[in-house]
Amino acid sequence: PASLEWILSLLSPFAFMLGMAQLLHLDYDLNSNAFPYPSDGSNLIVATNFMLAFDTCLYLALAIYFEKILPNEYGHQRPPLFFLKSSFWSQTQKTDHVALEGEMDADPSSHDSFEPVPPEFQGKEAIRIRNVTKEYKGKPDKIEALKDLVFDIYEGQITAILGHSGAGKSTLLNILSGLSVPTKGSVTIYNNKLSEVADLENLSKLTGVCPQSNVQFDFLTVRENLRLFAKIKGILPREVDKEIQRVLLELEMKNIQDALAQNLSGGQKRKLTFGIAILGDPQIFLLDEPTAGLDPFSRHQVWNLLKERKTDRVILFSTQFMDEADILADRKVFLSQGKLKCAGSSLFLKKKWGIGYHLSLQLNEICVEENITSLVKQHIPDAKLSAKSEGKLVYTLPLERTNKFPELYKDLDSYPDLGIENYGVSMTTLNEVFLKLEGKSTINESDIAILGEVQVEKADDTERLVEMEQVLSSLNKMRKTIGGVALWRQQIRAIARVRLLKLKHERKALLALLLILMAGFCPLIVEYTMVKIYQNSYTWELSPHLYFLAPGQQPHDPLTQLLIINKTGASIDDFIHSVEHQNIALEVDAFGTRNGTDDPSYNGAITVCGNVKNYSFSLACNAKRLNCFPVLMDVVSNGLLGMVKPSVHIRTERSTFLEVNIYNLTIPDSPL
Template sequence: CVVCFSPFVHVASLNMTKERKKCKKLMTLMGLRESAFWLSWALMDAGFIIIISAFMALVKTFVQIIVITGFMVIVALFILYGLSVIALAFLLSVLMRKPIPAGLVGFLFTVFWGCLGFTALYTQLPSPLKWAFGPFSPFAFTAGMAQILHRDYYVNGVVFPDPSGESYMMIMTFFILAFDTFLYLMLTLYFERVLPDEDGHRLPLLFFLKSSLWSPNQNTHREVFENEMNPEHSSGDAFEPVSPEFHGKEAVRIRNVEKEYNEKPERVKALQGVFLDIYEGQVPGILGHGGAGKSTLLNILSGLTVCTEGSAAIYNTQLSEIMSTEEIRKNTGFCPQFNIQFDFLTVRENLRLFAKIKGIQPKEVEQEVKRVIMELDIQNFQDVVAERLSGGQKRKLTFGIAILGDPQVLLLDEPTAGLDPFSRHRVWNFLKERKTDHVILFRTQFMDEADLLADRKVFLSKGKLKCAGSSLFLKRKWGIGYHLRRHVSDAKLTAESEDKLVYGLPLERTDKFPDLCRDLEESSDQGIMNFDVSMTTLSEVFLNLKGESAVDEPGITMCVWQKIKEKKMITYPFIFVDLYNLSKKTGKSSNPEEPEDEDEDVQAERTRTASALTPSNLDESVGMKTSGTALKQQEGGVMGFLGYCPQENSLWPDLTMREHLELYAAVKGLGTEDAALSVSRLADALKLQDQLKLPAKASSEGIKRKLCFALSILGNPSLVLLDEPSTGMDPEGQQQVWQAIQAAVKYTERGALLTTHYMAEAEAVCDHVAIVASGRLRCIGPIQHLKGKFGKDCLLEVKVKELIQGEPLHTEILKLFPQAARQGRSSSVMACKLPAENVRPLSQAFSKLEVVKQTFDLEEYSLSQATLEQVFLELSKEQEWGNFDDEVDTTVRWKLLPQEEP
């Protein structure tokens, strides 16, 4: 009997460990009381306890182990003991942190004290000793059961009412078990706060004696002293001065913040003396390489972790005080790096639950949920269970949870990771509309997102603030200038891209651009097909700060492939795969010239396309054609020559990276020496040498993504399927992966199929790009061709020296480019969208802009051609409007083919 509830210790601690790691901290930040969290799980488990208790009581009565004692007495004893076991499991989950040790300790605990309790049947223990052992619920339960058996056999059982009064001793046992349950719950709440968590967050042992905890109305606001000098404002030319319009609008003040982690073999300083001011009405973006401390800074501001030294204040409210943190939580929305949702609830139910946790009035919950659904355009899957959502849809849900209640302060950790460009722009527009009277701080690995959304970019490197300023300021200081691309039809292979030449032009020599463009426009007889100019990207600024080079440099190879013999290239780096007869029935089919009807089941989601060729769909028969050669693979045989990098990281958390690579090498049939050589070369190519001994759970998301990519190309597969391989990586890591992809497939008989939401990745890696909208292949071809055909606009950015020049300058631009549309203005920078036909030829456009520069004494300007992302957005708009061309430039067609019964 005493061990009948022991499995609950393991199960409950397992659930608690997972839930506490996943959602509890975030729900607590949103306003959930810790006592409510634990009681909710206790009430859910209580249902199982009641059912099992009734069953055990019936068994004892039916087999006549207990005859006289009433049925309800036995049920009550089992229920009270079961509740104490659940509370004990909660306590062990806090103390042990891991479910397996907690389950083992719980089992030994119940067996030891249960056996000790049964000695009451044979030995008369002293009363003081019984009371001393009372806080151990297994002892109290077995002592109570021993008393029931004794009275059932030798007296008249335990019955109520009892004229003799001796049965009322059982009430004392009931009281002790109830007290044990309460005691375990109180200890759980206490140790939850005073024991340091994984981030080192803890409260003092006597935190409950602080007046701030018991006096919610006490004013805990503290002014941040201005005499604490902010090095950001006085550290030379690495920091652009803040515009005067923001003076006095400091909303977040970070002073000398340091964060040190001591759990690893060596102390790691995630942040080192960070000083930073964040202003209301300005959107700063935090950038930096992996491990630079970006997420740590956001976690400190959100309350997920605490700084080792220094201070941070939001609207002059210090984050160090208990009640200050509670006050800040009411007005703060936080979107963490990972997705938060209850998988068994629908999207609407998740939003409704978190709205109630945030304290939104019950009458306003439905209205607020509806607002968020409309803002993010998630009506189509609002009633879908969360576990069935794609990665991008889950990210939308997490962002929607963050903006519930329209918080004054928004802290966003990669809010658009995994979203398609159309959804990303929707999020950007939402943030732009609310930046005027809100405080928005976001962290991103997408440099184009930072370039467009962030008014001010803050670079962190090794935990230190390295520089801060606008895009133009950073590009001028650390950028290269303009890029000029010339596409030559019969060019020889002299760089990474066979038909493209890239030149860097100094930014200060824009006065020479008109003549240069004029000469290029008149050189069509020399084989120049087309050219374009574009400003240095923020990614290149990032790499210049890191001292790295771009992916297009010649001579980049990955030595892991050097053993492979050179063969004639018969595939592109972007290889196209025809799926046919995708069905659970196997049949023969032909490939007609024109489809009789389009398959309505073909979805635009690229993840499903990749998943159809993986073990997750082993029950489906897949036929495919690569490079013109028909291949028939059935029941997973296709995996013999495929490498696959899934969208979600499929790793064992406790295995190190080296163990992952060695295990996969063994599965793929590599010998010991070959496996060691491949692991070493992959680690060198992806810069993973320092992480090989780390378990997967201790690595950052970017490092985990690198490992998944390395596993996909291990063993030299003929075809590699890459589903958003560089998501979550910093630009340096992205460059390493892109170089590895090119080195793996260039000049070999290998191919790679890449699916991505990141257009810069497609531009860096792919020779050919295909864009799918609503299950229909809209276009396919070289990137420059797609830009020229579908890119309708160019972007003009101008920085003025004086704010009063803004309106006259805009008037002049309208005279030169009548169809120009202002895209926005941030302090001294004005951006305009120009139709592509208005800037052709480029020589005339630069001539006009040079005149404007001299007339208005502009500080600088930039003119860039449409990006691949803008092409994607234009095609997406056509999809919404139903404006599809009758004929599009397609080389690959999706077909629904007739099936024949086998």
């Protein structure tokens, strides 16, 4: 049934099959001399093409719909009827800088493992994390990557996420960037809830993300990668070049801007990924180990850049380097096994979780270890000898004994016969805090032996960053970005450009594509050439004697007589005589009693209607006789012409080439 065909045409394979069947049927009818009426086969072909176009739009809409409601592991799931909500069609922009509203959740800073927030940051909560838990499917039980995290991240501070491998740092950053959805709990950023897709889209315009793995197209250059992601982020077209230039200058990548990403070193690729994250000068930085693999100079570049931008910005990064967190971050958050252990400044964490100060003594060959130990314990009885090596002793001094340090220093200076050449005191490092939080009671002696040197290096770094911070200028306002259809159009153009650039850099693929195009066009070119050269040699005349008997000729297959049916009600002898002059055997139904279309014993039939001044003809052809229809047209045309000018004849020809007219009607020159 036709209705079932229309329903099944929603399946593109069926619609395509139906279209091919109609084309074959139409082609068969044409070759069998039965031209279809415009309301028949041709309309079906148009309808089939319409259904194929409709299926294309339908499948695109379904792909977008199912991508929204059934996302992969990186994405937010929308409700099935999300398109019925007004917020989906008309999204409202929220204010970028809005203080978070108060909530009833318990403040994690009330615990003694969390340093109270300084008064100047009260009311500057930019990210509020409440009871966030993330579970992954595992065998046999679920794996909890994060467990009931509750803490805030403040605007104007650089916050470091610290912890062992597998502690949940990357998972937390993925949740904050919208790549992953928490199993339970909520995250609010500037009063935008990550659980709301509309809010998430607003936040994506404010956020710069540096994932743990590098993100760039290897077949593009550094500049082309930056241009691509600038357009995807929605940076205004007139500002794209200026923004690319700024990033190249700040990260000192001008010398590699034209190098392919695949030819960059690991550190250069990491720097490029960081450069992509800072495109557009985002309000929120979410950086997952941004300096991993960088050389010391590049690390300091990244540190300086983040320090410059921390005013009125939210900067959150993870790292495995405790010295980096100690120098760069204003606030450190420790995670362990997915749980929040503590949070605060370096000084707070060292006082809370540190093991004390380290007294390092450089000794000469006349020293006596027992005498030195006795002197130290005389002032600080609970001091411990934590490490010793050739010419060096290290003692651990409790934090609460700092009031005894001046007297100890005085005695160390007063007894040169102890063999002490020099000494120094260093505070607990974040490395030691980390080890203590992870349940490690001791560290290697070689590590302790160099603590003093590490502290000196950190002090120099801190001093350098402080000097740099004093000369910083205020940050510019956020750059405007485009959105909606304009952003979608710019992203489509950017991706199309990527495909072209990929072909440009992959010459083998480009050569293969050109060869395929040549292989496809060569037969057409050859055929066109053959038509121009040989088209006259491959034409032949379509004569009535190919299908109809001559007068007096014995009947034999496949030739038959030509049936003429007179339905005019008058004599048509003039037309019949004109047809007989074409040397065709006729059978005439003078009374018009026969149909002509139901009798397969004739190759063709001509039904004449009207009157002598206005004849109308209906032609019926045997479906098994190819080219019969143009032959009947030839017979009728010559019959009418013979009634007026018997000496003139119309010749009908056919060519095998489709590029020329299939049927040519020619009238030889003759005197009129």
